[in-house]
Structure formats: structure tokens, C-alpha cells
Amino acid sequence: MSQAAAPNVAIIYYSSTGNVHALAQEVATGAEKAGAQVRVAKVAELAPEEAIAANPAWQAHVRETADVPVADPDLVTWADAIIFGSPTRFGNVASQLKQFIDTLGPLWGKGLLADKVYSGFVSTATPHGGRESTLLALYNTVHHFGGILVTPGYTAPIQYETGTPYGPSHHDAQGANPISDATRQSARYSGERVATVAARLKAGAS
Template identity: 75%
Template structure:
């Protein structure tokens, strides 16, 4: 019996929306048969900044038990799904800093040929959800990764309209994540796992 696909869900979340999406992605991957690691990246903001925002402080304290991602997790994974809030239409510095630590693995070719995808949350309706995911995917291209977005490959994607990856507009915490968006995130986890499983099986057949 072949070993399960290994999926790392690597995210940054300040007040909880991206964390909730990460949990849904992980759930979808697990239900598709993957071995999943749910991992946050290290916080870079000073304690004073976190304490100045009650929601940020509360979420920071509530997620201390979530393991912090390391380059070793990237090497372990067959597939990686990154999550980030948008910052001025771009990837949050906390996730970007983690990506910038991966030069050693990149130089050895150990980030290539893995499956990658992403998800995002924003404060405003048109606050850069698509631009943030497209910016995130620049790193995937440099890795030599296999980009697997949800596209419009499932009916839930026509309900959410986010072919680049699951996304949520939270209006500074005022809007909860919809059932459709959670299902889109679960679907992304399933799709990433299924495509990675096919690639893994194909490699095993070629190596046999």
C-alpha cells in the first residue's frame, strides 16, 4: 500500500480569518487521505503592536500551540498550501520572511516538483485578494513547483468566484466566513491532495 500524500498548510494570521481558512484547507486534505501538518509562520510584529488590537492579541494567544513552520516541513511535504492576509495587495511580511528562509532548499532543488496552492483574506471587498495570490505564486514559479489552483473545477467555485484560491473579505472582523468559502477551502485541500497523489503515483511507477 502506498504511503499517503503529505500536505503542509503554512499560513500567517493576525486576527483569525486566515487561520480559519487554513483549518478548512487542512480538513479537506485530510478527508482526501492526506497526512497534514497545519503550521503557522513566526510572528514578526512587536508585542506592543499585537497588544494594541484586542482581536490580534486574543488570536495570538489562542494559537500558541500551533507548530511554527520550518524549512524541514517544506522538505517533508509533497504539497504545500500557503495562506496569508493581504498587505497593500501583497503577501504579509511574516509569510514572506518564511519564504525568504528557503533559499537553501531552493538551491538544492528540494522545492521543485511539489504541488503548491494558496488562500487569502482581506479587510475590504477589493483589497487585493487576487493580486496577493498572484504575488504569492511568483515564489512557486521560482521554486519550480506545480501550481494547482481550484479554478472552476467544482460547482462551489462558481458560488465563490475565486479561481485563484479561496478568499474571504472580513471587514475588520465584522463578516464571518461563509459556508461557501469554507467549502471552497476544503475543496482546495482535496484538489491539491488528489493532484499530488497522481503525481506521486506517476513518479513511483516511473521509478519501479
């Protein structure tokens, strides 16, 4: 891929105990494999300190990711493609990520969110805890942006193994299940696919 056509890919996520953070790294690896310029950023934490302190895994994750940049609207402006990551919260996007998305109103009002590529990935505690509904809820926002939705679909063998056409997803069984190799492969594939499609669109527009 020529440097001129290399897309800028922003991976913007929220993670409390580390699963979504780990998936973000895999998505970034896939996008980089496709030649993209990748920036990974977390959104700001909104939970009170006492809630974090009451959960050792959450507290440890906050310490371990202290050096991860915090996302801001400029990152979205920079990106040709944005991949959002979130844990599920009652079948929906976590409030931390939603709050960040809600700050993008000024960019939306200027039409600066349109015609970019978007995708997503999630993690949940229970097998049917809203992984698909969370991604579908997230993608409603993409339609309002006028964005171009690029999911992994069933476009590679790994997708038939994981069965996650809407985006990579993990079920952690309240911390008992580590992220599987198949899910990690799906995350890398999704990042690669988003970057590949974004590069084609960028090259066509230049």
C-alpha cells in the same frame, strides 16, 4: 488511496486575528478527506509586542493559537504539497509569510522545492483589497521554485458560487463579516483538490 501514494501536505500560514487560521483548518479538512497526511503550521510573528497588545483581537488570537507549531524548512522538505495562507498587505503577501519563504533559499539552491505542488488562500479587510493580487504575487514565487501550481479554478460547483479560481479568499469587512459557508466549502475543496493531484503525481513517480 494506498498509504504509499498518500501525499504529505503542509499548510503554512500567517494569521493575525484568526481568519486565515480558520481557513487553514478548512483546507486541512479537505486534504485529509482526500487521504493526505496533513501538518498545519504558522510562521513566526514579526510584529512588535506593543502592536499586538494594541489590538484585542490580535492579542486574543496569539493566545488561542499558542500551541500551533511554528513552520520550519524541514516541514517543506517533508511535504509533497505546500499550501500557503496569508492576509493581504497592500495587495501583497504579509511580511511574516514572506520572511519564512525567504528562508527557503538553501532548499531552492539544492533543487528541493521543485516538482512539489503549491497553492494558496487569503483573507482581506475590504472587498477589493488585493485578494487576487496577493495570490498572484505568491504564485510568482512558485514559478521560481519550479513548483506545480494547483488552484481550485472553476472545477467544482462551489467555485462558481464563490468566484475564486486563484484560491479560497475571504473579505471580513474589518471584522464585520464572518467566513461564509461557501468560502469554507471552497477552502475544503481546494485542500482536497491539491491533495488529490499531489497523490497522482506521487503515485506516478513511484
